[in-house]
Amino acid sequence: MEPALHPDLEPVRWLLGTWSGEGRGEYPTIETFDYLETISFTHVGKPFLAYQQRTSSPEGLPMHAEVGYLRCPGGGDQVEWIVAHPTGISEVAAGTVDGGSLALRSTSIVGTPSAKDVSAVERDLVVDGDVLRYELRMAAVGEALQHHLAATLRRSDG
Amino acid sequence: MEPALHPDLEPVRWLLGTWSGEGRGEYPTIETFDYLETISFTHVGKPFLAYQQRTSSPEGLPMHAEVGYLRCPGGGDQVEWIVAHPTGISEVAAGTVDGGSLALRSTSIVGTPSAKDVSAVERDLVVDGDVLRYELRMAAVGEALQHHLAATLRRSDG
Numbered sequence: 001m002e003p004a005l006h007p008d009l010e011p012v013r014w015l016l017g018t019w020s021g022e023g024r025g026e027y028p029t030i031e032t033f034d035y036l037e038t039i040s041f042t043h044v045g046k047p048f049l050a051y052q053q054r055t056s057s058p059e060g061l062p063m064h065a066e067v068g069y070l071r072c073p074g075g076g077d078q079v080e081w082i083v084a085h086p087t088g089i090s091e092v093a094a095g096t097v098d099g100g101s102l103a104l105r106s107t108s109i110v111g112t113p114s115a116k117d118v119s120a121v122e123r124d125l126v127v128d129g130d131v132l133r134y135e136l137r138m139a140a141v142g143e144a145l146q147h148h149l150a151a152t153l154r155r156s157d158g
Numbered sequence: 159m160e161p162a163l164h165p166d167l168e169p170v171r172w173l174l175g176t177w178s179g180e181g182r183g184e185y186p187t188i189e190t191f192d193y194l195e196t197i198s199f200t201h202v203g204k205p206f207l208a209y210q211q212r213t214s215s216p217e218g219l220p221m222h223a224e225v226g227y228l229r230c231p232g233g234g235d236q237v238e239w240i241v242a243h244p245t246g247i248s249e250v251a252a253g254t255v256d257g258g259s260l261a262l263r264s265t266s267i268v269g270t271p272s273a274k275d276v277s278a279v280e281r282d283l284v285v286d287g288d289v290l291r292y293e294l295r296m297a298a299v300g301e302a303l304q305h306h307l308a309a310t311l312r313r314s315d316g
Contacts, residue, residue, distance in 0.1 A: 112238035
């Protein structure tokens with residue numbers, strides 16, 4: 001039986017599900033690239049959403065992935081975000097939820113010795129009906145915080 | 159088609175698979191508890207293993223979960239570990255691999271505002287054939303680094 005959503009998560013209930021679509025990435029140090037993406041937000045009845053993300057090239061080769069959790073302590077408008085990147089980066093962010101919008105700003109980025117230097121990540125995410133759009137800004141490898149990723153995904157399950 | 163394992167990951171190839179079994183947790187601030195656990199290490203052909211873990215009570219109720227990645231840059235004996243906890247904790251660790259043993263020591267623990275205070279985590283993991291055993295030590299909520307978790311899991315797939 002599907003557990004009931006923890007009441008803390010009511011403000012972000014609209015994130016639940018699996019979302020698939022396409023995005024584009026750009027940064028001064030790399031060539032612009034297109035990608036396919038699937039993300040999911042799931043829950044087990046406890047006060048967190050589990051987040052999983054995978055991107056692939058338009059030809060289907062795996063590119064990025066990331067996993068983590070979203071918390072919304074007390075069910076208010078403050079959100080916590082804890083994400084691990086396979087590139088060796090750990091991202092912790094604080095954010096706010098406002099209707100169907102989520103704004104996350106990194107409060108700590110820690111990298112392993114082999115990770116690229118990333119110093120800040122900002123994510124803005126909006127859901128309108130069955131469409132999820134996000135933009136991600138990043139400060140990395142000595143470059144100032146700037147646009148890096150944008151994608152439009154559609155809900156691919158209930 | 160299953161992609162080939164990235165050569166960096168040869169030293170930790172023995173982690174690949176899904177492992178299930180039972181563990182016991184103890185800490186001065188809580189009652190000792192038993193748990194069921196399933197962990198998996200998977201790969202997509204890139205230079206990281208994806209790690210997923212879930213525990214439940216002996217009655218099957220979800221307890222802890224954690225997700226992240228393991229890197230072994232250059233395929234040597236140095237390992238990097240990036241894990242997100244749904245309790246709001248981000249764990250980054252450095253480690254060494256020696257045959258079928260892995261020793262991980264946290265280098266950074268960052269918590270969100272609602273997370274419990276955890277200051278250090280040490281993990282020792284050994285695989286012998288189809289049996290995986292681990293022990294986890296933790297310094298948290300003002301207590302010194304000490305034994306917290308031990309489990310014995312068996313490979314439940316290929």
